[in-house]
Amino acid sequence: MRVDIGNALASVASPGVSRDALDQLDETVARAHERIERGRADDEFGYASLNLPERTDAAAIEDAVEPLTDAEAILTVGIGGSALGAATVSQALGGLSADGENADAAPLYVLDNVDPARVREILAEVPLDRTAVNVVSRSGTTAETLSNFLVVREAMEAAGVDWTERTVVTTGEEGPLRELADRHDMPALDVPEGVPGRFSALSAVGLVPAAIQGHDIEGLIEGGRAGADSLAGSLFESPAYAYGAVSYALDQRGASITAMMPYEERLEYFAEWFAQLWAESLGKDGLGQTPARALGATDQHSQLQLYRAGPRDKMVTLVRARERADREIPETDIDGLAYLGGSSLGELLDAEFEATEASLAAAGRPNVRIELDRLDAESVGELLYGMEAACILAGELYDIETFNQPAVEWGKRAARGLLGGGDFEEADAVAEKTELLVK
Numbered sequence: 001m002r003v004d005i006g007n008a009l010a011s012v013a014s015p016g017v018s019r020d021a022l023d024q025l026d027e028t029v030a031r032a033h034e035r036i037e038r039g040r041a042d043d044e045f046g047y048a049s050l051n052l053p054e055r056t057d058a059a060a061i062e063d064a065v066e067p068l069t070d071a072e073a074i075l076t077v078g079i080g081g082s083a084l085g086a087a088t089v090s091q092a093l094g095g096l097s098a099d100g101e102n103a104d105a106a107p108l109y110v111l112d113n114v115d116p117a118r119v120r121e122i123l124a125e126v127p128l129d130r131t132a133v134n135v136v137s138r139s140g141t142t143a144e145t146l147s148n149f150l151v152v153r154e155a156m157e158a159a160g161v162d163w164t165e166r167t168v169v170t171t172g173e174e175g176p177l178r179e180l181a182d183r184h185d186m187p188a189l190d191v192p193e194g195v196p197g198r199f200s201a202l203s204a205v206g207l208v209p210a211a212i213q214g215h216d217i218e219g220l221i222e223g224g225r226a227g228a229d230s231l232a233g234s235l236f237e238s239p240a241y242a243y244g245a246v247s248y249a250l251d252q253r254g255a256s257i258t259a260m261m262p263y264e265e266r267l268e269y270f271a272e273w274f275a276q277l278w279a280e281s282l283g284k285d286g287l288g289q290t291p292a293r294a295l296g297a298t299d300q301h302s303q304l305q306l307y308r309a310g311p312r313d314k315m316v317t318l319v320r321a322r323e324r325a326d327r328e329i330p331e332t333d334i335d336g337l338a339y340l341g342g343s344s345l346g347e348l349l350d351a352e353f354e355a356t357e358a359s360l361a362a363a364g365r366p367n368v369r370i371e372l373d374r375l376d377a378e379s380v381g382e383l384l385y386g387m388e389a390a391c392i393l394a395g396e397l398y399d400i401e402t403f404n405q406p407a408v409e410w411g412k413r414a415a416r417g418l419l420g421g422g423d424f425e426e427a428d429a430v431a432e433k434t435e436l437l438v439k
């Protein structure tokens with residue numbers, strides 16, 4: 001993974017970071033790195049996430065899913081960190097391998113929301129008797145996940161399918177899901193200790209669907225290892241830290257919004273995963289950057305106007321793979337279009353990537369380029385690990401608690417109280433809503 005922060009420099013952009021300021025920040029990065037390394041060495045909550053590449057046992061995951069590898073569809077039932085990692089990994093590796101050959105992967109459906117219309121659609125679409133259900137919840141108590149799972153279970157029973165034969169559970173050591181898995185003797189994998197959901201993509205939480213699909217999960221872990229090896233005590237020597245440090249420095253200078261813009265359809269979920277990582281980890285104490293999601297080249301034709309000419313409160317991250325399977329654009333003699341013929345869709349996408357980058361720089365808008373060799377298991381593993389390390393570093397620089405999410409939990413308690421799941425004072429706040437009704 002390469003990270004180019006040149007277009008975030010004050011000589012190019014405003015807001016921008018001067019070389020001197022970066023040099024000064026680098027001393028803080030060195031101290032933050034020591035803190036992170038200490039946390040890793042002690043397997044401290046959160047910091048332990050960066051040890052996953054050493055801890056995740058690919059063979060154990062493959063063994064657990066072995067009975068389900070005949071699946072024609074996979075249904076992940078989870079939400080937040082218990083869904084987005086899996087969706088990101090499986091979409092990035094896709095049904096098409098990097099060389100364009102069809103890997104014949106079973107499609108992954110993600111049941112995270114509890115929108116009844118979507119649940120009905122998915123249940124009508126998947127062949128229940130040939131679907132692998134991957135239910136994931138660290139706590140084993142999340143209302144959306146457990147409700148969706150109960151609905152799926154009932155649908156399977158109604159279709160005469162033994163759901164215990166078609167389900168693999170990933171959960172914490174204790175809790176209702178663990179008990180259920182034990183009771184029915186279902187394959188069950190562990191959410192690793194000390195790893196919050198949004199940092200767990202490189203564990204069973206993110207890798208089960210990819211393993212069922214036959215993707216190279218050892219390669220993903222290997223990529224994570226490469227990411228770990230590239231952490232160093234200077235932002236100038238570590239792509240992940242360069243990204244985390246420059247994001248922090250730009251935010252301090254007014255870039256309170258960070259737009260993640262991959263130029264790969266297969267990284268669309270990655271932008272969503274990144275949004276959770278960044279928002280839930282860094283949105284504390286009145287601090288944090290607001291993540292925005294964009295997709296190149298599509299959003300050049302919508303959001304780019306704002307990014308280049310709107311308020312100077314954004315940084316844009318452009319992500320691409322340097323090599324990809326390509327497709328020629330047919331020659332044409334249509335007036336004005338002849339220039340397209342003989343080039344390829346990939347060349348067009350690259351030209352658009354570079355044009356967007358240059359157009360932002362020309363307007364003095366900070367942007368960062370992230371490049372992967374190709375969209376394969378190693379690069380994807382390295383990318384996810386790198387963004388997690390970047391986020392943890394940024395948390396150190398902001399001096400906030402990166403690994404909790406009290407604001408999210410407030411809402412969880414309120415919803416639970418409203419549904420009669422206990423006495424929660426947060427639920428009372430719902431009745432206290434201020435109304436100013438306009439009809």
Ligand SMILES: O=P(O)(O)OC[C@H]1O[C@H](O)[C@H](O)[C@@H](O)[C@@H]1O
Nearest residue numbers: 080081082137138139142197408
């Ligand atoms: O894995 P679970 O316990 O079901 O939690 C799923 C999600 O729940 C909460 O909303 C947390 O804020 C997320 O970080 C977490 O990923």
